[in-house]
Amino acid sequence: MSPAARNSPGLSSDSASVQDYVKVIYAFTEWQDKPVTMTALAARLKVANSSVTEMVRKLVDLGLANHKPYNPVELTPEGLRLALLMVRRHRLLETYLVHELGYGWDEVHNEAELLEHTVSDTLVDRMSARLGHPDRDPHGDPIPSADGTIELPAAHVLSTLDEGHQGRVARISDANPHLLRYLSDEEIRLDTAVTMLGRKPFGGALTVQVGSGGRVRELDLGDELAASVWVMTEGRHEGCTLEKS
Template identity: 55%
Template sequence: MIPSTAAEDYVKAIYGHTEWQPEPITPSQLATALGLANSTVTEMVKKLAAAGLVRHRPYGAIELTPEGRALALRQTRRHRVVETWLVERHGYDWDEVHDEAEVLEHAMSDRLLDSIAASLGDPSRDPHGDPIPAADGSVVRPEAVLLAEAPPGHRGAVVRISDADPAMLRFLAESGIALDAGVEVVGHKPYSGSIEVRVEGSDVALGPDVARSVWLAA
């Protein structure tokens, strides 16, 4: 079976959900991630299971089979190479590339994609710090701690920032929080859930949603 564009998007989303945390994705979470109705996702998951790409029991979580994981890694590589290419060669900002990559990743041949990756020096991460799977499917993910869970006094470089919210990416850039920036956790403020961090000598207060979107070197 030649995977459809929809199948590629589904397995990529399933893989992405568990890339930085261990809990498998539920159908409702997958529907939210893809912006689709629950009923639409339920029907597609049945088709993916029949094709041997996922394992799923009614009302349970969804997990990739080895075949599904291989397809997800292939598509994830395509998406992240394209994002990197758009930033490094075409002047896009890191908050502008996701939607463009969603389109282009399905249109490129493997030969063109590998050529683009080679021209970029075969990067190991995308503009947001997510690891780019190698052509053979291997992935190297850095040891990291979620900022929301880092104790006061923890210091580390930013290794990953979620790209789910473009407005948040712009806010973080304005606050000096970007990949490889050195961050020190100053303290957690009770009741408000915010975290105060020090970046390049300046103190910045981050809300709980932001703190759950930034990973520091462990």
């Protein structure tokens, strides 16, 4: 696939490791453009720092990343292409497992994590077609198109909403199965209308009003968990305006 890979016989970008590194580097910058440090990479990948140094050298050799010693890593356009391909695979797999095979949204992450290295482009495209070419996965994350472009909706972290603000759940981190099950139990899912009521004194649970019917629930979300829920408020996104709840 990658020209860089072709140019360097012996090097290949189809190793699961390379794919994981590139995907994780991308993930760090998907919603904010923070520099990706070696230590951050090591922590996320659960490998030693020295392993990261080695693999990043390999990414550079493959033309997938730029890296100056003692500096953060960045993807090249080629690396970004590969990353978006992997993200597409991951999110389409998750969507497929949920919609076609009855998985819960808390069960799909690990399965997709393994399969994404193995599925062919053909299979991914057929799954996409079967699903009607969805543009977001069960957690609300946008699915890159086959040509390697992605549209990021402008959503806000729940905890940053001012009191009284309304919106719809636009995205929920898929990293925490416990949170996903909790939200399922509370009947909060993608597009659920919520209103921010405030938080209990001294940093207690966030309180949000759920549903247009006006049923009030208290969500037992610490800051940590609240940071995993995004809400679309204004809802402007690539020219399409989403209404408030």
